[in-house]
Amino acid sequence: xxxxxxxxxxxxxxxxxxxxxxxxxxxxxxxxxxxxxxxxxxxxxxxxxxxxxxxxxxxxxxxxxxxxxxxxxxxxxxxxxxxxxxxxxxxxxxxxxxxxxxxxxxxxxxxxxxxxxxxxxxxxxxxxxxxxxxxxxxxxxxxxxxxxxxxxxxxxxxxxxxxxxxxxxxxxxxxxxxxxxxxxxxxxxxxxxxxx
Numbered sequence: 001x002x003x004x005x006x007x008x009x010x011x012x013x014x015x016x017x018x019x020x021x022x023x024x025x026x027x028x029x030x031x032x033x034x035x036x037x038x039x040x041x042x043x044x045x046x047x048x049x050x051x052x053x054x055x056x057x058x059x060x061x062x063x064x065x066x067x068x069x070x071x072x073x074x075x076x077x078x079x080x081x082x083x084x085x086x087x088x089x090x091x092x093x094x095x096x097x098x099x100x101x102x103x104x105x106x107x108x109x110x111x112x113x114x115x116x117x118x119x120x121x122x123x124x125x126x127x128x129x130x131x132x133x134x135x136x137x138x139x140x141x142x143x144x145x146x147x148x149x150x151x152x153x154x155x156x157x158x159x160x161x162x163x164x165x166x167x168x169x170x171x172x173x174x175x176x177x178x179x180x181x182x183x184x185x186x187x188x189x190x191x192x193x194x195x196x
Contacts, residue, residue, distance in 0.1 A: 051067065054068050
């Protein structure tokens with residue numbers, strides 16, 4: 001009766017069997033961890049390339065799976081989708097109630113505010129004709145029926161020319177007899193130079 005040498009040169013059959021069972025157990029655990037990493041990555045990651053990278057990383061015995069468990073996304077994709085749907089439903093309910101938030105600072109604003117009173121950012125543009133707030137998607141103002149894309153021409157401002165000798169401002173030809181005085185336009189006096 002010759003005793004066969006087992007793994008690692010162990011001659012005792014009982015100990016050799018125990019070592020072989022431990023090695024078999026470790027191989028089964030290793031393969032199970034590779035499969036678990038793949039299955040878990042499919043539930044947490046949307047990108048197939050990242051799923052493949054996580055699975056390949058788990059091929060490094062035990063260490064790859066531990067690294068994956070540290071850096072994996074904290075939520076399942078189904079949970080993320082469910083949370084986003086709940087948020088959209090809540091936003092829809094709030095919109096029906098007339099509750100609006102500033103998209104920049106989440107401060108409560110009214111639907112006709114042109115600027116946020118908290119962060120002072122522009123929320124909507126006013127109508128050029130009536131001044132009411134306009135939705136960016138509108139093509140026509142619903143209040144005054146003016147087309148939104150057209151900007152009305154502003155009245156021309158009079159230009160000034162200062163006479164070098166007297167230091168008096170005079171209207172320039174073509175300015176329709178208007179002279180700017182103190183920040184506003186006023187009619188020029190006929191027959192003489194305009195007052196400063």
